[in-house]
Amino acid sequence: MLYDVVIAGAGPVGLFLAAELAQGGAQVLVLEQAANPDSPFKRLPFGLRGLNAPSLAALDRRGLLQAVEARQVRKPGKGEPPPPGTAHWLAQPRALGGHFAGIPFALDRVDSDRWPYRLPTPAGMQMAVDMQALETVLADRAQALGVQILRGVAVDAIDPAPDQVTVVAAGQSFAGRWLVGCDGGRSVVRKRGGFTFAGTDAEFTGHSLLVSLQDPSVLTPGRQYTGQGMCNFNPPGTVALADFDGGAGHRHVLDREGAQVLLQRVSGRDAVIDELHLATTWTDAARQATTYRNGRVLLAGDAAHVHSPLGGQGLNLGLGDAMNLGWKLAAVLRGEAGDALLDSYHAERHPVGAKVLEWSRAQVALMRPGTGARALAAVMADLADTPDGATYLAERVWGLWQQLDLGGTHPLVGRSVPDFVSAQGERMGEHLREGRGVFQVFTAASGMADALQAWQPRIRCIQQPVVDALGLAAVLVRPDGVVAWASDGAGDTDGLAAAATRWFGPAAGIRS
Ligand SMILES: Cc1cc2nc3c(=O)[nH]c(=O)nc-3n(C[C@H](O)[C@H](O)[C@H](O)COP(=O)(O)OP(=O)(O)OC[C@H]3O[C@@H](n4cnc5c(N)ncnc54)[C@H](O)[C@@H]3O)c2cc1C
The missing domain is CATH 3.40.30.120 (Glutaredoxin)
Structure with missing residues (x-):
């Protein structure tokens, strides 16, 4: 069978895109390498993800906001235990709007009057969810719209032809008029599709550890900068480390002994790990495909761009790709549009991705071990506590800065439409x-x-x-x-x- 679109990867971006395409009338097949969508890495504490204003608006514009909201990670009520791994994050004395390299900005400093084209909306500016919950909502919607999802089927090879793309996955062949790689940072589609992934190498390895500590009081809760990097401790046993080792640690799987050596080296404390429950790594390598389209093969999400997760931008960036690409590719498939519309996907989304990569690199510069970076961070913290600084940071972290260059004359052109509401309450x-x-x-x-x-x-x-x-x-x-x-x-x-x-x-x- 010839599908309209084959999507590699049933992560959040692949699932959101699949639903967008199906809503636009396309027949969509999603191939996912993992046999089981459940994973401890997608649940709290490691699966915690922050959604920003464009993502929440996108969910609202597809009727998904309530379903995601119902599963959001909320501040616990009085006397309730915090969700795992969130104790420190939720226990801030001032309501925080987000952070830049760990430097927080307070909500009470943000001057929202400076955004003349924003109206109050139930979509809001930010929400915390866990990946598993988000993927469940997105998969349900995709399947309800007729998307076929095959799990345990990893894409191994692709063969693009002028009128279709053949995909070899788990020994079977699938064909689509179009192929979209949503298969994450190590994308096979990107590697086999002739894309160039340009950018900068890792300066550090990030480690997320879930451990039982012999004595948790040895570590200070919250984010501490050390001679080797950064240690962010969320009692009783969630630790994020940035080890400025040039990314070497990303190539090794840690056991308990290795995790203990690492924790002591980066934190500078005599922390003893009784048990290592979970460990995963990430880096600050920042790379972006130089084009998001090569003939009938397109990229979206982490397949198109990777950067450090600092400040929580990657998922938001990917959902934005999917929202931008879905309706365009569906219109091309319906014969209503041609190459110019499809090429506007790269033209619009590549600059947004590039700016997010720069944001990520700027944060890494402030996290480097050494007195210079600490001094700069202190200056940045002062600025973040001013209305100008906090408003600027909010604009960047919440995604309000995004304005596509569509060439219009009105200042609203290229921006997300305000949530206009009628007297009857229709939005x-x-x-x-x-x-x-x-x-x-x-x-x-x-x-x-x-x-x-x-x-x-x-x-x-x-x-x-x-x-x-x-x-x-x-x-x-x-x-x-x-x-x-x-x-x-x-x-x-x-x-x-x-x-x-x-x-x-x-x-x-x-x-x-
Ligand atoms: C510690 C951490 C914290 C983060 N916090 C935030 C945050 O707060 N906010 C934010 O916006 N972003 C955050 N991110 C980034 C965010 O998780 C990613 O940007 C997002 O998951 C990308 O979605 P995706 O669908 O493009 O890729 P993925 O989520 O990686 O999904 C790709 C899918 O493709 C599948 N796949 C891979 N290879 C193949 C293949 N060959 N064939 C078929 N399927 C394949 C994978 O199994 C997976 O299901 C964080 C990342 C980390 C590591």
Whole structure:
């Protein structure tokens, strides 16, 4: 059978993308190497992941927010024990908005008045989830939309041809018109697909350990910088270490003795490990595919970019890739769009990825052992405690900085659409749930609402006043929630038809 799209990898990005494609009418097969989706590395404490504003908006725009919210990692009520590995994180005296290289910024310093195009939304700015819960929600949605997921089937080889791609996995052959590698940082699709993975090598190995300590009081809770790197201790037995060994530790599997030597060396304390329950490594290598598309093969998520998990950005970046690529590839498969739309995936997402890699590298520079980095970190901490500093950090950590260069004249073009709400409580986030474009006219300007009738049903046209239109008369939104066109003046439709054609193809009855 020839699938529309074969996706390698049923991680969060592959699953989210699969559902996006299926919603757009594509027949999708996902091949996943792990036989079992359950893993202790996806559950707390190691599976803890922070979602930022674009990810939460994406979940909301597909009707998944409530399901994820129901499984979020919450601050425990009075007298309740904290979820494993989160005690220190949840016990901060001031409500924190996030951190940069471990330097926190406080919520009460963030000046949200500086974001003129944000409206209150149930999607919010950040949420903590565990990977397993998130993947369960995403897999349920993908399967409900008809996606086929084969587990225990690792992609070994690919053979791209002009009109399809053959994938060899676990001794079987599968064919798709398109192949998307969502198979993580060590992506086979990337390696076999002729992609260049450019960037910088690791300076440190990160170790996540779950241990029973003979005497936990030997380690100081929280993040400590040492002569060898960093030790972040979450009592009673969750430890994250950054060992500035040039990434050498990433190549070895630790046993109890090895973990103890490492812990003592990096923490500088006489900590004794009675038992090693779980151990995993990661690094700060920062690499990005130089192109996200090579013919009929595309990359998304960690397959397209890797960097240190500092400050929790990788999953968010990958979900953003999937949200950007899904509707475009589905439109190409339906014959409504061609290469230009598909190539806009790389053009839009590569710069976002590059900026996240830089953010990660900047944090590593502040974590290096030595007095220079500590002095710089102290300066950074002072700045982080100012309204300017905290607001800047919030913008970066929460993902509010993202604005795609779509070439429009209105300052909202390329940004995530504000969650406009009508007097009846209908929100923009809800209008987007069908995965179609939305043209919403907020005024009663005669004729404006009819301007895009010829693009229906690709674009859903709504004439509905909202509680706060932020001075706008109308807005055209892509299926991924990105503003394609906006106007402040009632009846001003300059550039509207061009934007509709660019993102949704020619109007019905008009040949390009
Ligand atoms: C300690 C740590 C903390 C982190 N915290 C955060 C955070 O707070 N916020 C955040 O945004 N990000 C965070 N990240 C990063 C985040 O986990 C990743 O960016 C995210 O999981 C990437 O998703 P993905 O689907 O692209 O890849 P993965 O999650 O790696 O999924 C890839 C899938 O592909 C499968 N696969 C691999 N090879 C093959 C093959 N050959 N054939 C078929 N299937 C294959 C794998 O089994 C896996 O299921 C953290 C990472 C670490 C290590």
